[in-house]
Amino acid sequence: NRPAIVIHGGAGTIERHLLSDSLETIIRTALQDALNAGYAVLENGGTAVDAVEATITLLENCPEFNAGKGAVMTDVGTHELDASIMDGSDLNAGAVAGVKTVKSPILAARTVMVRSPHVMLAGEGAEEFAKQEGLEMVDNTYFTTPRIQKRWDESHKGEGSNVPKSKFSKFG
């Protein structure tokens, strides 16, 4: 088996006019860096799970993607993160949902897979588990970036008035 890796950074309406040349370069570079990081793990004999963790950790740390730092904001202006990982060799799996202060959700998911009898932990329980397992914890504001804050501000403009919420609003 020759090692191989595939990645994604999200799908959607990627409006060309909104993607400046500089931002496109940042995104392409981040995707390439993630591929290189994961492939290097595989080339050095690392496991597929190690490669997935290395790749996604790098993407979580890149503020241009909706994961980890740079994650979108909830209606009340906070961040709630989710992640999951699965090992095809034994169908073992781990996941965290709705975490707010775990710096790397994918690392938390892997820790659930490897160091707990469960598959998914959610909310405060997941935070408690991550803390007990020594994972790096951050303030919720760690995940906010100026770009994300600006998008949130725009979508909440006219809040409290009868001005219809922005197109981002998908709630009745």
Add this chain to the structure above:
Amino acid sequence: TVGCVALDKDGNIAAGTSTGGMMNKKYGRIGDSPIIGAGTYADNETCGVSCTGHGEYFIRIGVAKEISDQMKFGKKTLKEAAEYTVNEHLSGMNAQGGIIAMDKDGNFELVFNTPGMYRGYKNATDEKVMIY
């Protein structure tokens, strides 16, 4: 949302997904990303899958495991399974999104029904990053 599927030298497959979820979400809304079988799945006998898109539909269909099951029980190729699930099943429900998947032989599919998907692949002979 970000995701990865890897195949190592021992032929093991792993998949992972991480996300901030939906902007302006309320009430503790969770999408498909943390749900095994919906946003993430891996089985050495078939493939690894990571998804991105309108999570509610990916959960209801069980997208990641549906692709694996079509290979396991329906004897489909990865290409046939991935293209059916995204271009017929999801599109048939007006559900938008995409998947990355790789099988035990290193064949991979990057299928989406949206205008774009940040994606890339790297193996011993080739590598590429794409957006649209």
